Amino acid sequence: MPHPARMNPAGNRHAAVEVVDLCMRYGSITAVDRLNFSIAGPSTVGLLGPNGAGKSTVMRILAGFRIPSSGRAAIAGHDLLTARRRAQAVTGYLPETAGGLGRLTALELLTGCCDARGIRGPAARRAIGRVGEDLDLAPVLGKRLAALSKGWRQRVWLAQALVHDPRVLILDEPTDGLDPIQKRGIRRLIKQLAATRVIMLSTHILEEAEAVCERALIIDHGRLLADARVEDLVDEKGRHAPLFHALTAAPGSARAVR
Amino acid sequence: MKPETTAAGAPTSASGKGRIELQHVSKGYGEAWERQEVVSDVSLEIAPGKLTAVVGPSGCGKSTLVNLVAGFESPESGRILLNGRPVGGPSHERMVVFQETALMPWLTTYQNIVFGPRIRGDMPKKALHEEAVKLLDKVGLSEFKDKYPIQLSGGMQRRAELARAIINRPKLLIMDEPFRGLDAMTRELMQEFFLRLFEENRRTNLFVTSEIEEAIILADHLVILSNRPARVREVIDIDLPRPREFAMLGSREAYQYKRAALELLHEEAMKSFSEQQSVQAGLIEAISSRGS
Structure with a gap:
């Protein structure tokens, strides 16, 4: 029931x-x-x-x-x-097998995820700024995902789950x-x-x-x-x-x- | 059924023909007394346009090897070369690891496949669209291009992921247990599908798997790794003709490859097992002597 x-x-x-x-x-x-x-x-x-x-x-x-x-x-x-x-x-979702897309930089991944969620332009910049700050992503935003350590990559994928400020x-x-x-x-x-x-x-x-x-x-x-x-x-x-x-x-x- | 033999010189294309060399590569973790070597003095050549399969006992360090070749981690000693140049700089962007990854559940098949290049903007829109359409056809998902992952079967999802990986035209495709988690029937369909895809493009491929038969039917070279720390125990050249057919697994040659591989793996697994036993025995002894 x-x-x-x-x-x-x-x-x-x-x-x-x-x-x-x-x-x-x-x-x-x-x-x-x-x-x-x-x-x-x-x-x-x-x-x-x-x-x-x-x-x-x-x-x-x-x-x-x-x-x-x-x-x-x-x-x-x-x-x-x-x-x-x-x-x-x-909902924000971090898949068990978060990965792939190694050629994208962290910023590109987050921009893409914003875009896919209908968040564009200044709103996207604000959203990425917010999660970037919350998760201390500044040092890696410009780096390719494939070049990041596993820990950083997971952090970026976690940020991906947060760009639309899900409940x-x-x-x-x-x-x-x-x-x-x-x-x-x-x-x-x-x-x-x-x-x-x-x-x-x-x-x-x-x-x-x-x-x-x-x-x-x-x-x-x-x-x-x-x-x-x-x-x-x-x-x-x-x-x-x-x-x-x-x-x-x-x-x-x-x-x-x- | 009598399979045709294709000449060794496969079709040529600008991409997908990387040559990878590992020279005395070692890697370990931890400091001083708790240090553990995971990969030990591995030298290996992954030939252009060939599929090199890697099998080893579970936990032997296969994933670390993948991370090293992909440039996710750096070797402590030795070097890894892609087309003669050390990996670690920008060259590793030319390699794509394909493992059980995740499609974005809120994007359609098409949107998932073009996601990377579209965001990067490194392919003209029209060319990207055409490439995506071609790939969708190749992976048999044309009719499902506007469907969401939830509307696809497990095998279809995996094919969409594969298309998303190869739209980047990597010089080397690294497959890390790509069909893990699929049911037996879907797995076999994926193997057959992937075999055709590989034989069509001959993209240099490093294929990590724990299934011997999968390795034999796909590979040109079969690398058997030792128990941890991973060393190259043996490289078996698989001389089955291409195009490969699953029926070849019933052949005498395939049987001999399988037997040789299994024997080596069994030996390595036993080593690991007896080490665990002795560690356990040591622990029990330590605990009981402390208690008395």
Whole structure:
């Protein structure tokens, strides 16, 4: 059953992200299995699970990249099936495999993304100026993407997701493949961005969720195992997460933290 | 079916014919005691107009090798040359890495393909349009040019990405596990499609994969990497005639290539496995001695 419309702290009538009975099947494989969750107002929510748990599929559906087999998903009340363009207009998306377009400079990529979003001329310059400042991109704006380190490239792709000042950010494995210092940098940025936005990020690293998220949705085999506050997933020493490991090992124990 | 043999001298064109040489290339990460070498003394020539496939045990350093050749990272020692000139300067813009990348979900197929050159403005509008139309036809997406990625199948998305990569006419195309994540049927269709595309243009290609049969059917040279740190364990020349057909995988030659490759990879994988075992054994010992 769909959740009733609710007021969130920002005063918007619709939940920022709403997922109802979402299913995705590829032939005989069920990648997402009757998933339900809702994110009301500004917060950072982690979608956690081992590799192949179905995280990317969920993120791709939310980004308007994939049509679910059944069920529905909506961003700020815009259904991704019937009002995809409107949903995408209020969503910033960092793909798991952000890359390609290495011949473009960072500035060119951002200009192109503004253009594609209908932001042109002085408005585009303002938008790029804003994200450039927020993400400290000045040193790399004129450089080709192929010549940047992975950490910088990811930063530029993150900027790409922000040029239209979206209410919702969908970040698919935002620190995957980065070295520890680069990871810290991106996590710091995510925390900054979270103040005014709804951020949903997927990760297979528990530490990442601990570092930036308030809430964790744990999935495996496409099913929601737990929807919990992140602090509940960490033990008193803050180093281990026996509950998390127990959850991913034994789906039946999910009820423990609901 | 009897495949024709084409002469080694493939069609010529100005682009796509880069020659890459790796000379004693090494790369590692970390400082002092925690330093780990990832690529060790790799020397390799990627011949113009040929497809060189690279396979190795998982985690052996293939991706680092790709990053080095693409110029994303610099070697600590040794050098990488493109047409005789060191990579690292502006020359690496002539290489395109194609991996599982992402189309912009809010752009159509056509808009995605022309995105880069259009923003750069480095191709006259008319020429760009014509090139895009030609490429759309080549990748079989003419009818889908105004569709959004969500309206394409996984294989179609991958072909659109491929078109977006080669519209830049790179001297070298680096494919980093390009068909990963596709279902078996789509993967085979993509391999067949890519084979035709390669044989038509003979763009110098470095193809990284973990599928041996994929490597054998596509490649002119098959480079087997060792367990980490990656060294060149062996280069097997694949002398199957072109144009290649999938049925050739059933041939005696293909079987022998496969067996040779698998044997080497198995050996390397076992080395990695026994190292892990000994690390584990060491840890257990350390922990239990501390506890007593």
